[in-house]
Amino acid sequence: MQSLGGIRSWPATWRTTTASMMTTTTTESVRKVAQVLTVAGSDSGAGAGIQADIKVCAARGVYCASVITAVTAQNSRGVQSVHLLPPDFVSEQLKSVLSDFEVDVVKTGMLPSPEIVEVLLQNLSEYPVRALVVDPVMVSTSGHVLAGSSILSIFRYRLLPVADIITPNVKEASALLGGVRIQTVAEMRSAAKSLHQMGPRFVLVKGGDLPDSSDSVDVYFDGNEFHELHSPRIATRNTHGTGCTLASCIAAELAKGSPMLSAVKVAKRFVDTALNYSKDIVIGSGMQGPFDHFLSLKDPQSYRQSTFKPDDLFLYAVTDSRMNRKWNRSIVDAVKAAIEGGATIIQLREKEAETREFLEEAKSCVDICRSNGVFLLINDRIDIALACDADGVHVGQSDMPVDLVRSLLGPDKIIGVSCKTQEQAHQAWKDGADYIGSGGVFPTNTKANNRTIGLDGLREVCKASKLPVVAIGGIGISNAESVMRIGEPNLKGVAVVSALFDQECVLSEAKKLHKSLTESKREH
Ligand SMILES: Cc1ncc(COP(=O)(O)OP(=O)(O)O)c(N)n1
Numbered sequence: 001m002q003s004l005g006g007i008r009s010w011p012a013t014w015r016t017t018t019a020s021m022m023t024t025t026t027t028e029s030v031r032k033v034a035q036v037l038t039v040a041g042s043d044s045g046a047g048a049g050i051q052a053d054i055k056v057c058a059a060r061g062v063y064c065a066s067v068i069t070a071v072t073a074q075n076s077r078g079v080q081s082v083h084l085l086p087p088d089f090v091s092e093q094l095k096s097v098l099s100d101f102e103v104d105v106v107k108t109g110m111l112p113s114p115e116i117v118e119v120l121l122q123n124l125s126e127y128p129v130r131a132l133v134v135d136p137v138m139v140s141t142s143g144h145v146l147a148g149s150s151i152l153s154i155f156r157y158r159l160l161p162v163a164d165i166i167t168p169n170v171k172e173a174s175a176l177l178g179g180v181r182i183q184t185v186a187e188m189r190s191a192a193k194s195l196h197q198m199g200p201r202f203v204l205v206k207g208g209d210l211p212d213s214s215d216s217v218d219v220y221f222d223g224n225e226f227h228e229l230h231s232p233r234i235a236t237r238n239t240h241g242t243g244c245t246l247a248s249c250i251a252a253e254l255a256k257g258s259p260m261l262s263a264v265k266v267a268k269r270f271v272d273t274a275l276n277y278s279k280d281i282v283i284g285s286g287m288q289g290p291f292d293h294f295l296s297l298k299d300p301q302s303y304r305q306s307t308f309k310p311d312d313l314f315l316y317a318v319t320d321s322r323m324n325r326k327w328n329r330s331i332v333d334a335v336k337a338a339i340e341g342g343a344t345i346i347q348l349r350e351k352e353a354e355t356r357e358f359l360e361e362a363k364s365c366v367d368i369c370r371s372n373g374v375f376l377l378i379n380d381r382i383d384i385a386l387a388c389d390a391d392g393v394h395v396g397q398s399d400m401p402v403d404l405v406r407s408l409l410g411p412d413k414i415i416g417v418s419c420k421t422q423e424q425a426h427q428a429w430k431d432g433a434d435y436i437g438s439g440g441v442f443p444t445n446t447k448a449n450n451r452t453i454g455l456d457g458l459r460e461v462c463k464a465s466k467l468p469v470v471a472i473g474g475i476g477i478s479n480a481e482s483v484m485r486i487g488e489p490n491l492k493g494v495a496v497v498s499a500l501f502d503q504e505c506v507l508s509e510a511k512k513l514h515k516s517l518t519e520s521k522r523e524h
């Protein structure tokens, strides 16, 4: 099996396509379409399985072909009956699609027998694709066994080693690991590590079923680093098909060209938004209803504008035009590298840029950030933020007042404000800011004439406000841990300029800083 970046190379015309576009036009006016093939079971209730997969891909702008492995009779009450398709017929479907279409990514769901996995593997070796996403479906949300223990051996020794990513929930992860206990995030991490040793390039262990947790935590492991992806638990009965939706959304984003972590983050946000949007709908009379994958058609705003979470401040990358010029980088390249290295939010702070040029670059950065599921804010320039439809702005005490910014940008945009004192922190809350940037914590050459407040000043600001706080000023790999160690619960991360952008390789510096922040978070 070839994997992402593997044997089949991208057509030259496609390589230049931005990740947010599904198609592009070649010189011969042929439109290339990002394509997923789902190999899964049919759900007559259409909340999960093949039907969910097709809907997600359509909602994400990707074509989805389907090979059906089994037909289930099911609804919101559960699975009433399952009919397996003969392996030869599954193979015929696979050949039909793979020999004809240029499938980018194959996503698997219900693979109910070892023979069916065998024909899948055969076809994939004959018709290689760019990536394989394996959702090791074993039990339906209602508790019906969809693939029994006979499947475990071929999953472990044949399928997992050729997968690019696997997305088990805790029960599936436990089954794949011979029944180990997985009841805490620490046990999820250890399970992700053990599963990675079975061969997949990336592992995402989904913690939605974890007992006693107020938010839903998924653990992502790339063989080197862990990422914990948090989202608030959404109170709804309409959770049928969330696993299929997440895996298909990952496949769709990969097919459009996203790196793996970005694809996973976008998919998680898509599922959260869909669940939230559909929390009150009633389809069926049972315990687990389907949700609406097409929310974007009904209410684009609710889909586009996902909610800002304090943890988004974890690794906050702030650009600088002088540094970009010094290192001969465009803003766009700087932003791409920071995101790839793990930046969780971006601010464009381009003090010397010409308005017209800044606007064009800001628009490109909005596209990149949106397709990676990372928010983009603009420093100082409310006009640019409005014109490029950024996710928000960051303003200081001598910029436009926060209450006025709020009235110009509306309730959905993110507003951050710089605070050095307790009074400023109180005011930030009253004025409707979403977060506080506090510093300079340490001396810095990036901002002239800036008073340093030290760790004590940072602590005071944190204590004075309910808002999440990000520390800024002179922070880098050598001292990020000492900042986070002040242990204030609303201190959510560090914002850095020179530690990322006044460096030869933004990507590796971002990775190192992300790793050090993750370690300090785990320790405290
Ligand atoms: C996250 C974050 N915190 C603080 C600042 C500083 O903003 P400001 O005080 O407006 O100073 P300038 O950046 O405009 O020089 C920031 N940009 N980001």
Ligand SMILES: Cc1ncsc1CCOP(=O)(O)O
Binding pocket: 439, 440, 441, 443, 444, 445, 446, 447, 450, 472, 473, 474, 475, 495, 496, 497, 498, 499
């Ligand atoms: C914009 C800003 N606001 C307070 S300190 C600072 C500069 C931070 O830059 P660096 O991370 O290079 O010290």
Ligand SMILES: [Mg+2]
Binding pocket: 379, 380, 394, 395, 396, 399
């Ligand atoms: Mg400012």
